[in-house]
Amino acid sequence: MSKPRHTKCLIVGSGPAGYTAGVYAARAMLDPVLVQGLEPGGQLTTTTEVENWPGDTEVQGPDLMLRMEAHAKAVGCDVVTDIITELDTDSRPFVARADSGTTFTADAVILATGARAKWLGLESEEKFKGFGVSACATCDGFFYRGEEIVVVGGGNTAVEEALFLTNFASKVTLIHRRDELRAEQILQRRLFKHPKVETLWFHELEEVLGEDNPKGVTGVKVRNNQTGEVGEIPCKGVFIAIGHAPASELVKGKVEMHHGDYVKVEPGSTRTSIPGIFAAGDLTDHVYRQAVTSAGMGCMAALDAEKFLAELEDEGTELAEAAG
Structure with a gap:
């Protein structure tokens, strides 16, 4: 030694x-x-x-x-x-x-x-980590050129990730459990005026949907926390940005x-x-x-x-x- x-x-x-x-x-x-x-x-x-x-x-x-x-x-x-x-x-x-x-x-x-x-702790999230689920847009955004992407979160990180992903994605859906963001105002203004971004308020990610052969994400299941209504959003990438x-x-x-x-x-x-x-x-x-x-x-x-x-x-x- x-x-x-x-x-x-x-x-x-x-x-x-x-x-x-x-x-x-x-x-x-x-x-x-x-x-x-x-x-x-x-x-x-x-x-x-x-x-x-x-x-x-x-x-x-x-x-x-x-x-x-x-x-x-x-x-x-x-x-x-x-x-x-x-x-x-x-x-x-x-x-x-x-x-x-x-x-x-x-x-x-x-x-x-x-x-x-931080991660949400979903079993399906863990299953598809590295196969469509990520916490780093700058690391993995390039792989989703022309695809639809979902970002989960409402702070600076989430908004920055969503804006960065517009460089590659055809559409970015930001899912947030409340009806307002915690991000800085300058970032919010950029987000809301961006034509590729859609914000989904009062929603939470319930499950990441995907396939096993080849392994990859096909969409997400989301729940409206006001009405309880459950829906699906097609996407190829899910970026978790909750802090x-x-x-x-x-x-x-x-x-x-x-x-x-x-x-x-x-x-x-x-x-x-x-x-x-x-x-x-x-x-x-x-x-x-x-x-x-x-x-x-x-x-x-x-x-x-x-x-x-x-x-x-x-x-x-x-x-x-x-x-x-």
């Missing part, structure tokens, strides 16, 4: 929060190691046009994340392609074990594992959580319930969930970690002087 690799600051995750933490931690001379995780770059790698990143009128999500990664590396952050599967928080230095077999020890840890797409859940499994039962497993941090900081462990980005944010706020929290986490480590060093010096 190889010797554990030690770092002053271990960053787990590689979205805007993780990479920004890497930049600031490196500039603070913490020699940070950033382990990218299952999806290097996070959710923005599955986004096309990003129009709300300051300084860029429009930027492709994957390009933005590549720039952030390059920036973190340029200032001295060691970016590692691996997945942290276990984190021991009982004593310091903290011990993190990776999928590759590598073990890291760290004086401080910044959690930036982000969030993942995200925090990827907090690594520290479940270890740090304090709230609002459905979001990691709780002290107000105005990124400090978790365990001294030396900090959290930033969508992992902690159940309100804003924006790339720019995640990046800001990544900065805060690195500065909080720097302060924590400096205070530890001061305590150690005082103890050594007292003992001497």
